[in-house]
Amino acid sequence: MRKYIPNQHGAWAMLILPFLFGVAASGGQWIHIPLFACWLLIYLFSFPLLQGVKSGKFKRYEKPLKVYGVLLVPLVIYLVIAEPVLLWFVLPLLPLFAVNLYYAKTKNERALLNDISAIVAFCLIIYPVFYVGQGESWRTATELFLLAVLYFVGTAFYVKTVIRERNNITFYYGSVGYHxxxxxxxLFIxxxxxxPLLILLIRAAIVPKTGISAKHTGMIEIGFSLMLYVSVLGLYF
Structure with a gap:
């Protein structure tokens, strides 16, 4: 199953939270269901694709690519027919995914620029979700996009202080300073x-000093994402 299911727990939060922000900013519509299914399959398809690019062993990932591709194509066709404007929302994703392909090819996926490119790509889903949900305030959608990007970029810094940069005091202070x-x-935006932003600051300052494992870091990050989402629902709207 490791060839089919991504093993990065935190990525699931990046997949879901911006989508939910888009729904919150516009109001739920039935078309959000196939759109989320399509978004999920794009993510699942990209995982074995990037692994194939990284390893050069596409034969090993042929089955998951075929499975997800077969499921993805009819959903894409349906959504394009139902909402042709969705094609325009794909354009900014292409250069961002090209960055991910480059870092996969060079076997440097942990690079911060690669993380940021993926984060921006994940967060851009807010706009098509908002559009098909017939939202009225694009300013609200943009504010939530910025919130999601800033949150996940901070998370990228924080996670590195827990794992790969665990003993890098400069990186730790950079993460705390960012938060x-x-x-x-x-205070202004x-x-x-x-x-909740202060809670995230406390998290960045304290958790790296606890010796928490990478697996548990990803799992509790889902909880912090849920906290941010509930806060947005309860306080932002």
């Missing part, structure tokens, strides 16, 4: 979300 600036910016 401090994030919380400060929240997301004033109603100051408390």
């Amino acid at each position: 401090l600036l994030f919380a400060a910016a929240g 997301f004033p109603s979300l100051l408390v």
Whole structure:
């Protein structure tokens, strides 16, 4: 199953949270169901594709590519017929995915730029979700896009202080400093979300010192994402 299911727990939060932000900003519509199924399959398809690019062993990942491809094609056709404008939302994803392909090819997927490219790509889903949900305030959608990007970039810094940069004190202070600036910016951009942003700052300062494992880090990050989503629902709207 390792060839079919991505083993990065935190990536699931990046897949789901921006989508839910888009739904919250516009209101749920039935078309969100096939759109999420399509978004999920794109993510699942990209996983063996990137692994194939990294290893050069596409034969090993042929089955998951075929399975996800067969499931994905009819959904893409349906959505394009139902909402042709969705094709325009794909365009900014292409250069971002090209960056991911490059870092997979060079076997340097842990590079921060690669993480940021993936984060922006994941968060851009807010806009097509907002569009098909017939949302009215594009400003709200953009604010939630910025919130999601800033949150996940901070998470990328924080996770590295727990795993690969565990003993890098400079990286640790950079992560804490980023979260401090994030919380400060929240006073002006997301004033109603100051408390959860302060919790994220405390997380960045304390958790790396606990010796937590990579697996548990990804799992509890889902909880922090849920906290942010509930906060957005309860305080932002």
